[in-house]
Amino acid sequence: MRFPIPHLLLPLILLCGCSPAGSHADITEEAGIFPWGDVSQRQDHSSAFPDHPPHPLGDYVPPDGLQVIFLDVGQGDAVLVRFPKGATMLVDGGKNGRGTEKILPAFEKLALADLDYIVATHADADHCGGLDEVVEGVAVEEVWENGVGKNTAAWWDFSDAVDQHGIPRVTVQRGDVREIDTCRVEILNADEGWGDSNGDSIVLSIECEGVAVLLTGDAHAGTQADLIDVYGADLQADLVKLPHHGSPDHDSELPSFVLPKVAVCSVGTGNSYGHPDKDVVAEWKAVAPEFYRTDQSGTVTVDVRKGIPTVSTEW
Numbered sequence: 001m002r003f004p005i006p007h008l009l010l011p012l013i014l015l016c017g018c019s020p021a022g023s024h025a026d027i028t029e030e031a032g033i034f035p036w037g038d039v040s041q042r043q044d045h046s047s048a049f050p051d052h053p054p055h056p057l058g059d060y061v062p063p064d065g066l067q068v069i070f071l072d073v074g075q076g077d078a079v080l081v082r083f084p085k086g087a088t089m090l091v092d093g094g095k096n097g098r099g100t101e102k103i104l105p106a107f108e109k110l111a112l113a114d115l116d117y118i119v120a121t122h123a124d125a126d127h128c129g130g131l132d133e134v135v136e137g138v139a140v141e142e143v144w145e146n147g148v149g150k151n152t153a154a155w156w157d158f159s160d161a162v163d164q165h166g167i168p169r170v171t172v173q174r175g176d177v178r179e180i181d182t183c184r185v186e187i188l189n190a191d192e193g194w195g196d197s198n199g200d201s202i203v204l205s206i207e208c209e210g211v212a213v214l215l216t217g218d219a220h221a222g223t224q225a226d227l228i229d230v231y232g233a234d235l236q237a238d239l240v241k242l243p244h245h246g247s248p249d250h251d252s253e254l255p256s257f258v259l260p261k262v263a264v265c266s267v268g269t270g271n272s273y274g275h276p277d278k279d280v281v282a283e284w285k286a287v288a289p290e291f292y293r294t295d296q297s298g299t300v301t302v303d304v305r306k307g308i309p310t311v312s313t314e315w
Helices: 009-015 020-024 098-109 131-137 153-164 221-235 254-258 278-285
Strands: 066-070 079-082 088-091 114-119 139-145 169-171 177-180 183-189 203-208 211-215 239-241 262-265 290-293 300-305 308-313
Touching: 066 211, 098 131, 114 131, 131 153, 183 221, 221 254, 262 278, 262 300, 278 290, 290 308
Parallel strands: 088 114, 114 139, 139 169, 211 239, 239 262, 262 290
Antiparallel strands: 066 079, 066 300, 079 088, 177 183, 183 203, 203 211, 300 308
16 A cells, blocks of 8 residues: 655655665655546546746747657657747656756757756656756756655656755646646546556646647556546547557557557667567557657657647657
């Protein structure tokens, strides 16, 4: 059984002068929230999010429409969402070092010095490892998380950096909705009680500029089947990030519910997991007219204008 550990405990731990290694070893491996209950109906829990005024844009120029950038961070995820009126969201940050090597240089090219939202889909190192470097490199207004931590250096480095900078932390739940720059962002999955980090990955739906975007974290077969049961045809999206780097731990029915125009797999060259699985790739290619892999195309950028997604690649 898991018990919730309030985030307020972390500053107290730090004030006590304990080192991260010493204090964290005594904390239970997963800190979380209880399962949310009956989610058979779509519900709007916008009030779960605090008020968040937009930050000054400075030299940053918003895109002409919505832009989703799947950064090539090797075996991991890092997706930058640039909203039409200037808001920005980073979903995951790859492994340790990727924040400095890949993410912050991309921000510098965009003159992006302030990040409205970081979404840590789950506590695995290939998703949160580079986020502490991002927190140290740019101003961050708000962090979204699923409430389930992990007793690893990668997670604690990120968690401590967030608290040390006084960044508000929002534990999201399925059904939470936020309007960002006239776009609708909904949480489709968070901590649903699977008891493993992949199953409890945050899954985001973004509806903006006449398209739907589905960002799936590392959702495994069970989570994918649950999403189908709960949302069904509402999972349809024009742009999708493949769950869990194209892992064979998947539900083969998901592609036929999403029916994307563009599918992107964030994956590292020659990774030891054998990702992406060839059968999974074939299933997504069968429904998606355009299919991209970051190990083959580098960073993949999708621009959306007037309901039409246009793809450009690094290589």
